[in-house]
Amino acid sequence: MFVEVRSPQGAAIVLPGELAFLLGQGVDLDLVREAALLARREGAEPVAALLRAGLMSEADYYAALARALGRPFRGAGLVLHADVRFPDDIRLGAAVGALGEIFLAPPPGAVAALLAAGAPPGAVLTTPAALSGAVLETAGPRAAARAAEALEVRAPDWAYRPGLHPGQILVLLLGLAAALLVLDAAPWLQLAALALLNFTFLAVIVFRLAAPLLRPDPLADPAPVPEAELPVYTVLVALYRETKVVPRLVGALARLDYPASKLDLKFVIEADDAATAAALAALPLPARFEVVTAPAGLPRTKPRALNVALPLARGEHLVVYDAEDVPDPGQLRAAAASFRAGSDRLACLQGRLVIDNTDDSWLTRCFTLEYAALFDVLLPLLAAAHLPVPLGGTTTHFRGIR
Known part of the structure; x- marks a missing residue:
């Protein structure tokens, strides 16, 4: 109209x-x-x-x-x-x-x-x-129960449940029976089983050692998506007792180079986390920011908090960040372009993580080496070889949320 x-x-x-x-x-x-x-x-x-x-x-x-x-x-x-x-x-x-x-x-x-x-x-x-x-x-109790139990109700085979289900028990029993048979088998069969086990471990070690020498060709940069065609993007950040990093986090997300009208940024906090709530309230949050308070419930975990906010997401794409993240300002545009250029089978993108306090201590230098090996060497090789890629709990982009 x-x-x-x-x-x-x-x-x-x-x-x-x-x-x-x-x-x-x-x-x-x-x-x-x-x-x-x-x-x-x-x-x-x-x-x-x-x-x-x-x-x-x-x-x-x-x-x-x-x-x-x-x-x-x-x-x-x-x-x-x-x-x-x-x-x-x-x-x-x-x-x-x-x-x-x-x-x-x-x-x-x-x-x-x-x-x-x-x-x-x-x-x-x-x-x-x-x-x-x-x-x-x-509706706090119902929302808390939905966040904690919805997956088990909708897809019980995908949800974790304490104890072993019948399939796992069967596999354990078969494995135990096979081990007992090998212990009582002929020496050559025992040697073959041991060689197979050692070969499996050796293959993993060789793959990791050879990964720096097998660098795949870098992916071509996809064409940028025109401003008017960019999708609405939801950004979820779960916070719990994170008062010290709140100002830096808000500043980093405010610098995202993306149309404000198409940003749906949600901070998810726990109902009893008054300190983080006060830290967010003390800042002049831009209008595109929203604070979602997860109702009290168990387990008190990041996945449960994200599950509270997920049904409220307005975006076609969604990314999860951690409180200590400082995303590159152009990351959402790059992800939107990659989703658009990719096939329909492309479901998610794992962002590259870099440690920014390498010089603080010996421990942070070890973290820097670990992250560089994982995100600069192993993950690109796994993706290029079409092997399963482990996703992190942060800087992970998903498409087709809405």
């Missing part, structure tokens, strides 16, 4: 409806036009361009939307019905309140439809951040 408006000089200007209504709420035309031009240039949703570029705060925009719809606005203190759904209500942008009211926080792509249809009776407008926080707080 587009609306034609007139500038003070009488020139006709065509604006998206989800931005044009702001003029009737006293918002400056130049600001609205800047957001529209930014959305057109970056190929983004107009509301996303306005908010994530920091041209207008989320609270001010949704308060103006409430006035335009003739509905009340509540930016905090939401009390929701006990049966709210996580993550469905957050994705939908609507949840039922404890008194029967409907809290609406339409995502950027749904604002135009709401303006065209009007808000339902009993609707109260709020911000997506406030709605997300209220849903997580109300």
